[in-house]
Amino acid sequence: MPSLPDLTAEQRADIRQACGFACVRCGVTIYRYLALPDHSGATLLCPTCHGLVEEGRLTATQVQSFHANPVVRQRHFARDRLPFSADLPQLIVGGARVLRDTPIPITLDGEPILVFAPPRRTNGATRISVRLGNSEGEPVQVIDGNEWMPTNGSWHFLLRGDRYSMMAARGDGLAVLRIVARNKIAVEHLRTTIRGRRLEVTPDWLEIDGKRHVDRIGSGTLIGLEM
Structure with a gap:
């Protein structure tokens, strides 16, 4: 699952929207782009979770599952603890x-x-x-x-x-x-x-x-x- 450094601005915007503007696994709003294992697009993972992929501790199947249901879109996720705001902080x-x-x-x-x-x-x-x-x-x-x-x-x-x-x-x-x-x-x-x-x-x-x-x-x- 390689990173995707050559995405267009429009592609990046679509990926961010699909992933909830954060790492799909943990919700951190600092991220890297990662190609999905089924070649259907890309997802967002924070540097820590991205490192787990590189170390083999996070499988392609798990990444696909997190992408299908990003943690920030789940009801239990506490958005107030991270900088999700429409205003300049x-x-x-x-x-x-x-x-x-x-x-x-x-x-x-x-x-x-x-x-x-x-x-x-x-x-x-x-x-x-x-x-x-x-x-x-x-x-x-x-x-x-x-x-x-x-x-x-x-x-x-x-x-x-x-x-x-x-x-x-x-x-x-x-x-x-x-x-x-x-x-x-x-x-x-x-x-x-x-x-x-x-x-x-x-x-x-x-x-x-x-x-x-x-x-x-x-x-x-x-x-x-x-x-």
Whole structure:
């Protein structure tokens, strides 16, 4: 069951709609596209579940079964614990204020570190993009509009309770996003170095090149803080 990197935008949109905009097995809204075993199309699996397929711990038959009945469409699934919201999320990052209407809270050296966008369809999930430095300090797109981009094991993804965690296999790249509510996200911890500039962020402060700041990110603007 290979991944499908060459899908058209229309095909990707149809797959997302069919799968409920999330991993069909666990409901995580960060995903990769995977060809179905019967060649009837493709499905969505989060990086963790995708890894189970690659390890042979999740069979083709099981994947087909999950695709036929995605967990997010089942009555017991708690959508409130994951970012399924038609609105741009409120953000808890870098200070006491809750940021509203701020799609890009931080850019570093011209690189948008985090980008948040409402779903293309009202029943979809908040679109999250994450861009961090690799072990050499070069910017890498780790997540692009909820799609998990790394395919070579250079980055790892974990769902830990209500937290989406992304970690570099080498270097200090790290981003932990806590889902406070379906329309509120806290940047629990972010750490990266891009072209020699080091950034660290928590809900309470941000530190750039060794200098700490509080409440510096603007609210209600396209880019909250350019550094």
